[in-house]
Structure formats: structure tokens, C-alpha cells
Amino acid sequence: MTHAVELKNITKRFGSVVANDKVDLYVDNGVIMSLLGENGSGKTTLMNMLAGIYYPDEGQIFVNGKEVSIRDPKDAYANGIGMIHQHFKLIDVFTAAQNVALGIEDGKYDLKKVAEGVREISEKYGFDIDPDKKIYSMSVSEKQTVEIIKVLYRGANILILDEPTAVLTPQETDKLFRILKAMKEDGKAIILITHKLNEVMAVSDVVAVLRKGQHIKTVRTAETNPQQLTEMMVGRAVTLNIDRTDPVDPKPRLTIAGLTCRDSEGVSKLEDVGFIAYGGEILGIAGIAGSGQKELLEAIAGLRHISSGSIIYTPEGKSPAELVGKTPMEIKDAGVALAFVPEDRLGMGLVGGMGMTENMMLRTWNKGKGMFINRKEPEKVAEQVYEFLEVVTPSIDYPVRKLSGGNVQKVLVGREIASSPSVLMSAYAVRGLDINTSYIIYNLMESQKAKGVAVIFVGEDLDVLLALCDRILVLCGGRVSGIVDARTATKEEVGLLMTQVGGGKEANA
Amino acid sequence: MNFNLAGLIKAAVLNGTPLLFGTSGEILTEKSGNLNLGVEGLMFMGGAFGLAGAFWYDQLAGGNASGIVAVLIALLCAFLAGCFGSLIFSFLTISLRANQNVTGLALTIFGTGVGQFVGEQLRLKVGGNISISNALKGSFANPVLPQSLQDIPFLGQVLFSYNGFVYLGIAMAIVMSLFLNRTRRGLYLKAVGESPSTADAAGINVTKYKYLATVIGGGISAIGGMVYTMTIAGTVWNHTALSGEGWVAVALVIFCLWKPLNALWGSVLFGGLMIMYLRVPVSFIPSQIYKVLPYIVTAIVLIIVSLRQKREDQPPASLGLPYFREER
Ligand SMILES: Nc1ncnc2c1ncn2[C@@H]1O[C@H](COP(=O)(O)OP(=O)(O)OP(=O)(O)O)[C@@H](O)[C@H]1O
Ligand SMILES: [Mg+2]
Numbered sequence: 084m085t086h087a088v089e090l091k092n093i094t095k096r097f098g099s100v101v102a103n104d105k106v107d108l109y110v111d112n113g114v115i116m117s118l119l120g121e122n123g124s125g126k127t128t129l130m131n132m133l134a135g136i137y138y139p140d141e142g143q144i145f146v147n148g149k150e151v152s153i154r155d156p157k158d159a160y161a162n163g164i165g166m167i168h169q170h171f172k173l174i175d176v177f178t179a180a181q182n183v184a185l186g187i188e189d190g191k192y193d194l195k196k197v198a199e200g201v202r203e204i205s206e207k208y209g210f211d212i213d214p215d216k217k218i219y220s221m222s223v224s225e226k227q228t229v230e231i232i233k234v235l236y237r238g239a240n241i242l243i244l245d246e247p248t249a250v251l252t253p254q255e256t257d258k259l260f261r262i263l264k265a266m267k268e269d270g271k272a273i274i275l276i277t278h279k280l281n282e283v284m285a286v287s288d289v290v291a292v293l294r295k296g297q298h299i300k301t302v303r304t305a306e307t308n309p310q311q312l313t314e315m316m317v318g319r320a321v322t323l324n325i326d327r328t329d330p331v332d333p334k335p336r337l338t339i340a341g342l343t344c345r346d347s348e349g350v351s352k353l354e355d356v357g358f359i360a361y362g363g364e365i366l367g368i369a370g371i372a373g374s375g376q377k378e379l380l381e382a383i384a385g386l387r388h389i390s391s392g393s394i395i396y397t398p399e400g401k402s403p404a405e406l407v408g409k410t411p412m413e414i415k416d417a418g419v420a421l422a423f424v425p426e427d428r429l430g431m432g433l434v435g436g437m438g439m440t441e442n443m444m445l446r447t448w449n450k451g452k453g454m455f456i457n458r459k460e461p462e463k464v465a466e467q468v469y470e471f472l473e474v475v476t477p478s479i480d481y482p483v484r485k486l487s488g489g490n491v492q493k494v495l496v497g498r499e500i501a502s503s504p505s506v507l508m509s510a511y512a513v514r515g516l517d518i519n520t521s522y523i524i525y526n527l528m529e530s531q532k533a534k535g536v537a538v539i540f541v542g543e544d545l546d547v548l549l550a551l552c553d554r555i556l557v558l559c560g561g562r563v564s565g566i567v568d569a570r571t572a573t574k575e576e577v578g579l580l581m582t583q584v585g586g587g588k589e590a591n592a
Numbered sequence: 593m594n595f596n597l598a599g600l601i602k603a604a605v606l607n608g609t610p611l612l613f614g615t616s617g618e619i620l621t622e623k624s625g626n627l628n629l630g631v632e633g634l635m636f637m638g639g640a641f642g643l644a645g646a647f648w649y650d651q652l653a654g655g656n657a658s659g660i661v662a663v664l665i666a667l668l669c670a671f672l673a674g675c676f677g678s679l680i681f682s683f684l685t686i687s688l689r690a691n692q693n694v695t696g697l698a699l700t701i702f703g704t705g706v707g708q709f710v711g712e713q714l715r716l717k718v719g720g721n722i723s724i725s726n727a728l729k730g731s732f733a734n735p736v737l738p739q740s741l742q743d744i745p746f747l748g749q750v751l752f753s754y755n756g757f758v759y760l761g762i763a764m765a766i767v768m769s770l771f772l773n774r775t776r777r778g779l780y781l782k783a784v785g786e787s788p789s790t791a792d793a794a795g796i797n798v799t800k801y802k803y804l805a806t807v808i809g810g811g812i813s814a815i816g817g818m819v820y821t822m823t824i825a826g827t828v829w830n831h832t833a834l835s836g837e838g839w840v841a842v843a844l845v846i847f848c849l850w851k852p853l854n855a856l857w858g859s860v861l862f863g864g865l866m867i868m869y870l871r872v873p874v875s876f877i878p879s880q881i882y883k884v885l886p887y888i889v890t891a892i893v894l895i896i897v898s899l900r901q902k903r904e905d906q907p908p909a910s911l912g913l914p915y916f917r918e919e920r
Binding site: 134155157166172173174177185192217 | 775779780782783787789791792796903909917
């Protein structure tokens with residue numbers, strides 16, 4: 084039988100970096116294949132060659148048994164291949180329909196017809212999208228839906244999704260998976276890149292594993308398990324667990340009371356939030372996406388205007404100080420670090436064209452004395468991050484923009500941890516990180532806690548929050564709906580708090 | 593105060609027309625994500641080559657030169673000169689990915705140099721101020737609409753009393769607006785300027801769109817220089833007459849928020865601001881202050897726009913950035 088798409092002996096190099104090394108791989112129609120591999124193992128690169136973004140240095144590609152040459156995205160579409168990229172490829176100031184219309188040359192230019200087509204596809208697969216809505220006013224999940232519709236509108240038969248769930252809430256993920264299954268029933272071949280093993284197990288039929296650019300093995304999902312997959316990815320036996328220790332002598336580090344924030348339109352983002360974060364403790368923050376997690380961390384870091392409330396900071400062995408009214412720089416210097424991983428990873432705090440060392444320097448430049456900047460110190464930090472987090476890069480001076488998605492992020496998180504803070508706040512720190520690195524990060528948080536740091540950890544995965552944190556604060560619609568003990572709480576309990584404040588009324592859809 | 597409003601408006605429109613071409617051309621260019629700061633140079637080239645074309649035609653045809661042919665030749669010469677200048681710019685910035693700011697400034701220096709050279713060469717040849725025959729001059733600067741329309745009080749002056757380039761410019765801006773907003777190619781062009789990688793992934797030929805928009809845009813800008821030389825400057829080459837036009841045109845692009853229809857009234861406003869010091873002089877304000885008015889107005893617009901933060905009013909998102917598919 085012929086395969087929907089088959090790669091033979093594919094090699095791709097970037098300068099001295101071998102991103103893909105003699106890869107053989109195929110997918111059949113009506114099959115969902117997961118593509119698994121550590122950060123920088125070459126997943127995105129491999130798929131980009133199917134989508135016409137890159138051209139292989141060596142090897143052949145077959146579509147439905149026929150050899151094809153995919154020189155640009157047009158060729159990919161002509162061969163029925165559509166890819167939804169890790170970074171969305173949408174024009175912000177266009178409507179959904181305008182975005183779908185890009186590059187389609189059929190007859191008269193008629194946006195109404197396109198909008199009609201979008202509605203038809205939406206009906207068929209159960210999307211919920213307004214063709215005339217501008218992209219910039221859409222949520223991440225809506226944008227992704229537009230991406231999928233774009234591909235389907237062109238009649239793609241082979242769909243590639245690069246980490247589609249990294250930025251989705253669990254509910255949105257479920258919805259996406261239902262759609263993928265509907266497409267599979269429709270006879271489409273689907274390749275799904277993801278780092279979340281539970282998703283791999285839940286949705287795929289087969290799993291292909293890449294390691295350091297090489298295809299290691301393709302196995303049936305039914306015949307494998309997360310542990311085995313992890314070992315195939317990493318290439319050695321690894322233990323994935325978090326050694327949670329008991330907090331030693333916890334002292335209040337941050338005492339927050341009555342914190343209220345409004346956005347520029349006066350809409351309340353945080354309402355009367357109060358809690359205490361202790362040194363030597365990991366405080367988890369859970370909540371449906373957009374419940375005020377980001378705003379809370381930004382408020383503490385001094386990046387957001389605070390309408391009312393107080394944030395008392397008590398560093399080890401010093402007297403308490405009020406943080407409200409201080410500049411972000413003063414707060415940072417006092418030892419309150421924020422590692423926020425935004426949906427677009429380069430968006431916050433990294434300069435793409437600079438190497439790791441220089442990006443470390445951005446954090447420390449103002450510490451130096453004299454006129455010239457000091458390169459030694461940041462270089463050392465860069466080395467440490469490189470080694471400890473196993474960043475895949477040819478050198479610490481290689482532009483971070485060229486690193487794979489996950490490795491960019493290791494640089495971002497590593498930099499904040501390396502600044503030896505006394506309060507470490509992180510949001511979505513493992514977004515897009517492979518499973519092994521995720522656990523390295525978890526254990527890093529754990530060791531920070533052991534050092535007496537007050538760790539505030541905003542996460543999406545409830546299982547991880549329950550296994551890693553000491554206490555979990557649940558936000559709902561900008562209010563604290565409860566604080567639970569992570570050792571005794573259940574997922575259901577937290578889930579319930581996420582949807583209602585104080586066990587009632589204000590459900591936040 | 594006693595001054596002639598209709599006269600002021602008319603002067604503003606006439607003076608704004610070169611800007612209308614200069615700005616519209618640059619809008620087309622910038623819509624593709626290319627920031628061509630060489631407009632000043634392009635307008636110089638357009639002015640010099642347009643004049644040279646008409647001059648040589650005049651010389652060759654002698655007494656029986658046709659006005660309409662002279663106008664067409666001037667238009668074509670200016671357009672091609674602009675295309676040539678911006679083709680160099682395109683090759684350097686699109687194919688070789690040179691820095692657009694630097695290349696644009698270089699084009700300004702190159703274009704003004706070439707323009708001056710051609711203009712001065714002509715002057716030397718004639719041995720004095722070069723100019724085309726009076727019969728032909730009229731075909732450039734005289735009103736084109738029937739006298740009866742022009743005789744309507746006030747409106748006749750303000751709307752119907754212009755030379756052909758004014759109406760050509762208006763038509764051009766409207767066509768460009770329709771192209772950008774109503775056609776598939778226009779949508780693609782805007783996509784290229786917003787996010788070339790997105791356009792590329794959609795199968796749009798980014799390089800082709802960037803080249804075409806930049807080259808044609810450069811040609812249109814250059815026509816503005818020709819219009820200036822052949823109407824306002826009275827077909828006489830004067831080496832300082834055009835200076836600054838191109839820069840005002842670039843500022844006007846921002847003022848118009850990258851919309852050709854805004855350029856219609858924006859160019860009249862800027863055209864008016866540029867001649868205010870002649871028409872409504874206030875004794876204690878030095879004329880230099882008047883001359884920076886266009887830039888001050890642009891700065892104010894920039895501030896207002898950034899305060900309003902409306903997404904549609906922002907410059908094309910990839911403006912000034914080179915594109916390379918395998919770069920990330
Ligand atoms: N355009 C490029 N220029 C230079 N190097 C590149 C480029 N694209 C990819 N690479 C390198 O190729 C390797 C594979 O990258 P790729 O993005 O395919 O990894 P990935 O498996 O998708 O990782 P992640 O899970 O982090 O997204 C990395 O070492 C990366 O630095
Ligand atoms: Mg990737």
C-alpha cells in the first residue's frame with residue numbers, strides 16, 4: 084500500500100548544525116502520528132521540509148507513492164500538505180477570511196465566497212469562528228482554529244501541527260483533539276508534534292521518535308507507554324519524578340493584601356487578592372487561562388499599575404519593605420525575579436539576534452561598575468545555563484533566534500534562576516519544553532526552594548502543580564477562590580475552585 | 593485678515609500635487625515592507641529626466657512639437673528614471689538584503705547627484721537657463737478643463753482650474769486605494785508588508801511583490817519630481833528647487849497612515865503648509881519656522897496615532913526588515 088507521505092533518507096544542515104540526519108518516516112491516511120523528541124531534535128525542521136519552508140540537502144519525499152519536489156509552500160499545498168506552525172502565520176490586521184484567502188488563486192476575488200467556505204468548514208468539523216473578525220482581537224485558540232481552517236480550505240490531505248497544544252487550555256485542547264479525530268475519520272493523515280506524553284497516548288495511533296536529528300523508531304501507541312517513550316527520546320534510562328521536600332522554617336517573604344488592578348479600560352483584572360508567599364516554599368498558582376495569573380505576577384514585579392493594596396516584601400534578615408510604588412528595576416534589584424514565558428517566546432526579555440552571553444548581560448549590565456560592561460560574569464552564567472539545562476546550540480554566542488523553540492526558552496528561564504533571587508516567580512516555565520527538561524526545571528524550582536527562596540509557580544498542568552507545590556492558590560476571574568494544601572488536595576477540588584469563586588455564582592467561562 | 597481663500601487653496605493643491613505622487617509612490621513601496629528613504633533622490637531624477645525628455649523632444653520636433661506627446665514623454669522619462677533608481681534599491685535590499693535605511697540614504701545622494709548632473713548638463717548646453725518652448729510649457733501647466741467650468745465662482749477656481757497632473761494624481765491615488773483594498777493582488781501585497789513569512793507560507797511570491805511594488809512605487813514618486821519641475825518651476829532647471837520635496841513626501845506617508853486616500857487631502861495640507869510663508873506671512877515668525885510646519889504636523893500625528901493605538905493605523909509590520917525564508 085502507498086503511504087500518504089513518505090520521507091526517505093532526509094538530511095538537513097544549517098551551517099555546522101545537522102538538524103536532520105538520514106530520516107526515514109511515513110504516515111498513512113486515516114492515521115494520527117505523534118512526532119516526539121527533545122528540544123532541538125529536529126522535529127520542526129523535518130516538518131518544515133514537507134511544508135516547503137526548507138529544502139532538504141539530501142533525500143526524497145513521496146506523496147501517495149509519487150516522488151515530489153517541494154520547493155516552496157505553494158508546492159506543499161499543491162501536494163495536499165498543510166502545516167500549522169509553532170508560531171502562527173497569520174496577518175494580525177486582516178480578518179479570518181482575508182487570511183484564508185491569501186495565496187488562493189481561484190477565479191474572481193470574492194471575500195464573501197471565502198467567508199462562506201469558512202462557515203461550511205466550520206460547520207463540518209465543529210469550529211466556532213467569525214470569518215469577519217480581525218486576528219488581533221482573537222484568542223490564541225481562535226487563531227489556531229483559523230490556521231486549521233486555512234489549511235482545510237485549500238483541501239489539504241496531510242495536516243502537520245507543530246506543538247498546537249502548547250498554548251491551549253485543557254478545554255481547548257480537548258476540543259482540538261475532537262477535531263483532529265473528526266479529520267482522521269475523514270481519511271486525512273495527521274502529524275502532531277507535542278511534548279505532552281499524555282496527549283500522545285490519548286490521541287495518536289503511532290508515535291515516531293527523533294533524537295539528535297535521527298529517526299529512532301516508530302511504534303504503535305497502544306504498544307508503548309510514557310516511560311518507554313521518554314527513554315527512546317533521551318537515549319538512556321531517566322527517572323521522571325519530583326522529590327518534594329517539606330518546607331524548612333518557612334518565613335513570610337511576600338505579604339500581599341487587598342491587591343486590585345484594572346487595565347487601561349478600567350476593567351478589573353485582579354480584585355482584592357491577598358496571600359502570603361513563604362521563603363522555602365513553592366506556592367503554585369492555578370486557574371483557567373486569563374484568570375489574572377499574568378497580571379498578578381506583573382503587579383508584583385512592578386510592571387503593572389496597582390489601583391490599591393499592598394505588597395510587603397521581607398528579605399532574609401532585613402526589615403520589611405513596601406513594593407507598591409517601586410520601579411521594576413528596584414524590585415528586581417531587591418531580589419524579586421520574574422521568568423514569564425509568553426505565548427511567543429521571544430516576545431519577552433530576549434533579543435533574538437544576540438547570543439546567550441549577551442542575553443544574560445541584559446539582566447546584569449547595571450550591576451557592573453565603571454564605563455565598560457563586564458563580559459566575564461554573564462559568560463559564566465551562560466555556560467552554567469548551557470550545561471545544566473542542556474541547551475542545544477553550537478556555541479553560547481550563537482543568536483538565540485536560531486535555536487529551536489524549546490531551547491530559546493531554556494535560556495529565558497535559566498537566566499532568571501541564575502540571578503539568585505529571593506523570590507522567584509515563573510509563569511508557564513515549561514511551555515514547549517520536552518519532558519526531560521521540564522523535570523529538570525521542576526527540580527530546579529525544588530532546589531531553589533531548598534535554598535530558602537520563595538517560589539511562585541504559575542502552571543497549567545494540574546498533575547504537576549499537585550506534585551511540585553506545597554500550597555496552591557487558585558485564581559478565578561481575578562479573585563482568589565481558594566488556597567489548598569497540595570499534598571492533600573485532589574485535582575477535582577482544584578478544578579472546581581478554578582471555575583467558581585467561593586463555591587458559587589461567578590462562574591468564569 | 594484679507595487674503596484670497598480660493599487662491600490659497602489653489603496654490604496648495606498645485607503645490608501638493610508633486611507631493612501626492614511622491615507620497616503615493618512611497619505608500620505603495622512601504623506596503624511591501626520596503627522603506628525607501630531615497631524618495632528625495634527619485635524625485636530629483638524624475639525632475640531632471642522628465643525635463644530632459646521634453647527638452648529633447650522639443651529640440652528634435654522643432655516647431656511642430658505636440659503638447660500631448662511632450663507631456664507623455666516627460667511622464668515616461670520620469671517614471672522610468674524612478675523605476676531605475678528604485679530597481680537598484682530593490683536589488684540591494686531585497687536580493688542582497690542590504691540595510692534599507694542606509695541604501696535609501698545612498699539612493700538619495702545618488703539620485704540628487706544624477707539629477708543635478710543631468711540638469712546642469714542641459715543648462716551648460718543651452719548656455720543659460722534651460723526651458724522648453726513657450727508653446728509646450730502651456731501643455732504642462734495650463735488648465736485642462738473647459739473654461740465654462742472654471743468660470744463658476746469660487747468652485748471653478750478651487751476644483752476645475754488645474755493642470756492635467758492634478759487630476760491624474762487624484763485618479764492615481766484612487767486607483768491605488770482600490771487596488772490595495774479591493775483586489776486580490778492588493779491583499780497579497782499588504783500581506784507581504786505585514787509578514788513576509790506568512791505570505792511566503794501561503795504561497796505568495798514575496799520577492800516578486802516586493803520588487804514590483806518598490807519599482808513601480810519609485811516610478812510614481814519620480815513623476816512627482818517631474819510635475820514640480822514642469823509646472824511649479826516653469827520647466828526651468830533650478831538646482832535647489834526640488835530639495836526637501838522628497839523628505840516631505842516621506843513624512844506625509846506617515847501623516848497619511850499609509851492610506852492613498854488620505855494622501856489626497858494630506859498633500860493639499862502639506863502643499864499649503866509649504867507655501868504658507870508666502871501667502872499668509874506673519875511678520876514676527878521667520879519663514880524657516882513655516883518650513884518645518886509639515887514635519888511638526890507629522891510629529892503630532894505620530895503622537896496621536898500612538899496614543900490611540902489603533903492597529904489599522906500602524907505601519908506595515910515588517911517595514912524596513914529584510915526577508916530571508918530560512919532565517920528565523
Ligand atoms: N533557520 C535555522 N538556522 C540555524 N539553525 C537552525 C535553523 N532552524 C533550526 N536550526 C537548528 O536545528 C536544530 C533543530 O531545530 P528544530 O527547531 O527542528 O528543533 P525541534 O525538534 O522543533 O525543537 P523544539 O521542541 O524545541 O521546538 C536546532 O539545533 C536548531 O538550532
Ligand atoms: Mg520545534
